[in-house]
Amino acid sequence: MRDAILVENLGKHFNRYHVTKPFTIMEAVLSGLQRIKPVEHFWALRGVSFTVEGGKMLGVIGHNGAGKSTLLQLLGKVAHPTEGRIKMRGRVGALLDLGAGFHGDLTGRDNLFVTAIVAGLRRQEVAYRLDRIVKFAELEGFIDNPVRTYSSGMMMRLAFSIAVHTDPDILLVDEFLSVGDLSFQVKCLNRITEMKEQGCAIVLVSHDVSQVERLCDRALWLKQGTVMAYGEPEVVAGQYTSEMRSQTQHRTPHRPPQLTRTGAQLQVNQNRFGSLEAEIIDVRFLPKSAIESGDRLQVEIDYRAQPTVDSAIFSVAVSQEDSKPCLDVNSLEAGIPYIPLQEKGTIRLTLDRLDLSSGQYFVNVGIYKQDWSYAYDYHWHVYPLTVDSKTPSKGILQPPMRWEVVSSKTPQLLPPR
CATH class of the missing domain: 2.70.50.60 (abc- transporter (atp binding component) like domain)
Incomplete structure (x- = not known):
């Protein structure tokens, strides 16, 4: 299957300004125009390259400030790269800031229509999928209430449900398992797995290394905006975990036993x-x-x-x-x-x-x-x-078990030829 996402030598540059940067012309004049200029330049990402095929999932790991969120913003075209190029084939769905685009005074139904249409569906398509979206979000009794009356969990469930029912070719996910309670998280995981099997290319940002090992086909480890490792999830996760252990040992203070x-x-x-x-x-x-x-x-x-x-x-x-x-x-x-x-x-x-x-x-x-x-x-x-255990076992597990003879037939001798 061809690449759905192609990223080559991607870089994003930011300026950092003085904490007392003036916000008006008068403040700028009184401060001598000196604090308008940036005090520091830094690269949030630099030299990042990878590909994601349709039907595959890439896991992105790294500590806070490593550039993971910046990468998703660039892929989702929320921001533009300073250097390098991004090529995306197909419709993009993003789960970056769930519920951020909802209008509080509109009902859940109205927000559903607006969000799905912005994502690329026609109004007739949204109407056809409406019941499925609402049922998945478990909001049948609240969909006609204003969103401002929703809890944060209800808004996140609705936003997630809309995003995964718009048939994206590419899905960008930021810690999707933090959505709702445990049973809903299992439902989210099953839905994402189903989309992957249908050919959707997925980029998952996660702090959970075991989640990346379990779900992803490739892994990317970012550190201070650069690629530390890219390849098989078990290998990359092992390198990341090894560094975490060394960080832990470095931070462990000397103490008597x-x-x-x-x-x-x-x-x-x-x-x-x-x-x-x-x-x-x-x-x-x-x-x-x-x-x-x-x-x-x-x-x-x-x-x-x-x-x-x-x-x-x-x-x-x-x-x-x-x-x-x-x-x-x-x-x-x-x-x-x-x-x-x-x-x-x-x-x-x-x-x-x-x-x-x-x-x-x-x-x-x-x-x-x-x-x-x-x-x-x-x-x-x-x-x-x-x-x-009273029952011997050669393995680690000792689950409840019982043996039963379901059927038995006495073997018969065939007559000689």
Whole structure:
């Protein structure tokens, strides 16, 4: 399939002005015209090249300020490049700032028509798809209410639904899984996967490396506006994660060993990593640290943050003694985009059942900066978990099972020829 997006040597240049830049002619004259000139020039993007075929998805990763949003704006023609060229084949749909173009005094139905027509559909086409769009957004009872009465989640659901029902050939997505609750996010993911299978080329900007590995065919890592890596998602994600670990180790302060409540020793840069702007002060397993396979398990994490942290991501992973992963989950992928950290608090993860085979495991817990750039605190192989099972298994999983003889026939000897 031919390339739907072609980007060659793309660059975007910005000027930074004095904080007291004059806004009127009088202010400019009184300041001697000196503060009108930019005080600094910088490249938000430079030398960026890639292609995306129809039916493929490109994941773009990088820390805040890496140039990801600028790239989407240039692809969506919200801004114009300073150098290089962009070639887009087909209709473009963009999920950049969901709901930003809605008019508060118009109803959801009116905004739906306006937005879809601006996206390139004829009025008859919008009317034909109206019921599907409203049903997908789960707004049947509110579509004729003014949008100013909508919650932010309702507006985002409507904007997303409109965008994915306008049949774009190219879709630009900025963190689509932050839309709505967990069930709606699953619906969004299924819809995006369906569009990809139908030949839509997709560019996804995400802070979630595992999401890019799971969904994308290629990955692009941006750092300070330049391409650090471009290629297979597993390789690029591995390089990005490796740098994040080195950033975490670099930020980890020297501290003497500390003992946990159970007597385990925490040593920085050995089994504890992080800037310690927020600290894990205790981890508990409920009902206990030795369970039967298939039992319910709760992991409670006590933390402290001084000063408070605006937003963080919590992660819990279960690994074998040889570090092979069995489970790796985090609050962001679970549909909780922001967890503000107070001075002290507790986070609880409930696993309704843990179907692991008999053995010794470790539960690794971490608190991360919202953009995954480094860990505030991460404890590795500190908290042991014992799982017992009455049924032997050679693998890791021990799910509920039963054997049944569905049918049986006694073999008959064929007569000799």
